Amino acid sequence: MPQHQVAVLALDGVIAFELATPSRLFESTRPPGEAPLYRVRTCSVDGGPVRTSADFRVVVDHGPELLAEADTVVVPAPGPELTAGRLPAEVHAALARIRPGTRLLSICTGAFVLAAAGLLDGRAATTHWMHTDRFRALFPQVRVDPDVLFVDDGDVLSSGGVAAGVDLCMHVIRRDHGSAVANYVARRCVVPPWRDGGQAQYVDLPVPERGGATTAPAREWALDSLDASPSLRELAGRCGMSVRTFTRRFREETGLSPGQWLVRQRTAHARRLLEGTDLTVDHIARVCGFGSGASMRAHFQAELGVSPSSYRRTFSCTP
Structure with missing residues (x-):
């Protein structure tokens, strides 16, 4: 299998954690003694050092020409001056080097x-999630979803x-490369x-009053009884x-x-059962509380855009 070329674009004010994430994860796909599946290299718009959001700079070995060679380009979160809706000419020029069809990934405000x-x-x-309102105002032509951890739109993917x-x-x-890798x-x-879950679980919520009730007991019970069909009551x-109070508090939390x-x-x-077992779709549907395979298929299509069988073919860990 040809090695997949990944270019990470370090922009001024980049968050160091996010700059290092692609390299650490993609290059960890290589088991000892085997060829790496990805080659990750970092570049800047001019090949020079880049100021990070921390108290240090990073020295990169590549300039923007690296973007023209990449199969995947990753843009980590830059400094706030690059999130105002306008880009300096040199950043535009660097991004223009990306070949059509190259997979694009953004992290956070990238x-x-x-x-x-x-x-x-x-x-x-x-x-x-803290920036989605401003993002919508600046880029109404983009369909932004503030509630998810990441969006896979084919050759363009973005994360919270x-x-x-x-x-x-x-x-x-x-x-x-599948679930095993x-x-x-x-x-x-x-x-x-x-x-599991989305960014909603990390959004700032009002601090409950001392001694205030929570919906956690209902969630804990529901997780242990997914095959049940509890009513709101x-x-x-x-x-x-x-x-009424439960519904309001549940949404708040x-x-x-x-x-x-x-x-x-x-x-x-x-999804976990499809990945790790050979149980039939109908059996999994009953265990998970969907009631029938048809209902589970409809929910999978609505939530994930694929059928359970297609999901299993892609992600199954079983032989």
Whole structure:
């Protein structure tokens, strides 16, 4: 298999953690004694040192010509001056070197750079939840989703804040080489191979009043009983709340309605079973609370854009 060439573009003010994430994860796909699956190199717009968001600069070995050679280009979060909707001429010129069809990845506010260059026009994308309102105002032509950890729009992928770049890179490895390689990298780097939920769980929430009730007991029970079909009244009763109070508090704490949250948890559990077992789709549907294979297929199509069988073919760890 030819080595996949990855170019990471270090822009002024880059966040060092995000700059190093692609190299650490993609280059960890190589088991001892085997050829690497990716070659990751870092460049800047002029080949010179780059100021980071920390108290140091990074010296890179490549200039913008590297972008023309890449199969995948990654843009980590730059400094705030590059997220104002306009790009300096030298950044535009560097991005113009990217060949048509090259896969593009942005981490956190790196999406602002791709959007300002017109590379996200008409595409789905995400960025850090703190900046999505400003992103929408600057780039109304981009379909931004603030609730997810990352968006896969084919040859253009974007992630939310900071650690969501890890989720994105793990997803790309899984997409390129399957679950076995992704799980190997996860174990080696001590990161989750797949993280459930979206950015909503990290959004700042009001601090509950002292002694205030929470919907956690209902969520804990539901996770242990995904094959059940609890009513709102039953869920609210486990927290000692009225249905109205429970529904409002649940959305405050999770960013989702109880029904949406249950579907996501059932889908996540079904994905794990599809990846790690040879159980039939109908059996998994019953275990996860979908009731029938047809219902599970409909939810998979709505949530993931693929059927359970297609998902299993792509991500199964079983022989």
